């Protein structure tokens with residue numbers, strides 16, 4: 001075996017000196033670091049064969065260095081040392097790819113044996129990876145990681161769907177990463193951000209600056225304001241060739257904990273698998289998590305770890321270099337995350353980490369002439385798509401569009417124009433095609449206050465009856481904002497789909513086209 005390079009990470013100076021002298025006596029070259037941050041800096045300057053790290057298993061981030069090394073330096077073995085028994089953490093460390101977990105301080109013989117075995121296994125797998133195919137040099141099956149730290153029970157068996165895969169840089173991906181589905185990564189389409197209002201241009205200007213960095217960005221704004229479009233814009237600014245993976249936080253939580261009957265350990269494993277599969281698919285590109293406030297507690301921890309890893313990466317001073325395994329995080333929210341923190345529904349530490357770089361998508365009602373520009377953009381697009389000879393809007397239609405306050409923002413406008421194009425049989429969309437919600441002559445929206453908001457049409461009548469009209473209007477607006485997608489609408493209104501169905505039936509909204517279309 002050649003002279004190996006070992007990085008020893010130990011916060012205790014005397015322990016560090018002792019470990020160094022033990023391993024130096026074996027003929028290895030030793031680097032030393034007092035903490036993870038210093039270790040990452042050294043690793044980025046000069047890769048090593050093995051990292052030997054003493055960490056406190058009680059610290060929630062004690063496995064971060066391990067995760068980092070397994071992801072970024074797949075050929076570097078990691079041996080951990082824990083000063084006290086922590087069976088759960090040992091299992092987790094083994095699952096994440098630790099070659100061994102030892103007691104700290106470990107007897108010299110045990111330490112040397114573990115180091116030798118880890119180095120030998122790394123050398124074997126490197127030789128196997130480097131062998132040209134067809135030469136018949138088969139690698140011995142690796143003995144597999146084993147905890148040496150007392151009896152902690154068997155390591156979780158690997159899931160059948162997660163064989164190690166070649167990462168984008170050619171390195172073997174960490175063993176806990178599921179295989180990337182070949183078609184999984186979305187080919188990013190160009191982002192479209194129509195609009196000339198200064199509030200939007202300012203955000204686009206900021207996005208152009210941020211596109212060049214790998215900083216985690218939080219995009220906030222009301223539903224339908226174009227947060228996803230901004231995320232694509234940020235992604236596309238770096239490179240269109242890289243994967244863009246978008247996922248709604250609630251879907252991620254559902255997918256991870258989908259089976260309510262599953263054992264806690266199994267659902268924890270599902271969750272880790274789901275999370276790592278998303279990261280694997282996004283490797284080298286962007287992971288966009290919509291409505292980050294809906295992440296459940298476990299996923300918030302996973303996200304916090306990922307953001308911390310990114311910070312370590314930034315602290316290591318790397319810029320530009322190998323980005324193939326890096327994942328840029330873009331998060332969005334239409335909720336006020338600070339108030340979720342106050343309610344105890346969102347981790348404060350995570351909130352502080354993700355909210356330092358923030359873009360706010362302006363609501364459409366504050367974007368003046370953009371309503372017309374966007375309406376024209378969607379008119380042209382849908383006329384092309386549905387092969388309709390609709391060339392514009394009548395003056396009264398434009399007036400109606402201008403006066404509406406667009407609670408569903410750009411998505412609502414898009415839905416309204418789409419329907420109008422389908423319903424329009426002449427060359428121009430008229431106010432009638434826009435429906436009573438938008439049409440003041442039909443009286444459905446009621447009078448406006450000075451702030452441009454509608455008065456509720458409530459007179460003195462039985463309460464149940466008085467509440468029906470506003471309820472109907474809220475449902476129609478939500479349906480319009482969500483393109484008549486019932487599942488999404490039920491979710492937005494926080495009612496189940498059956499309730500929504502019954503209410504749509506009651507208000508005669510269950511026709512193919514909305515009842516108000518002439």
Ligand SMILES: Nc1ncnc2c1ncn2[C@@H]1O[C@H](COP(=O)(O)OP(=O)(O)OP(=O)(O)O)[C@@H](O)[C@H]1O
Pocket residue numbers: 192193194195221222223224225226227228229230290332334361374377410411414
């Ligand atoms: N400036 C824009 N120019 C053109 N299309 C836009 C613009 N902003 C948004 N859109 C379109 O409007 C729709 C809604 O936008 P998007 O999904 O980005 O909003 P969002 O804020 O992410 O919504 P949500 O919070 O509900 O997920 C999309 O079809 C998007 O392509």
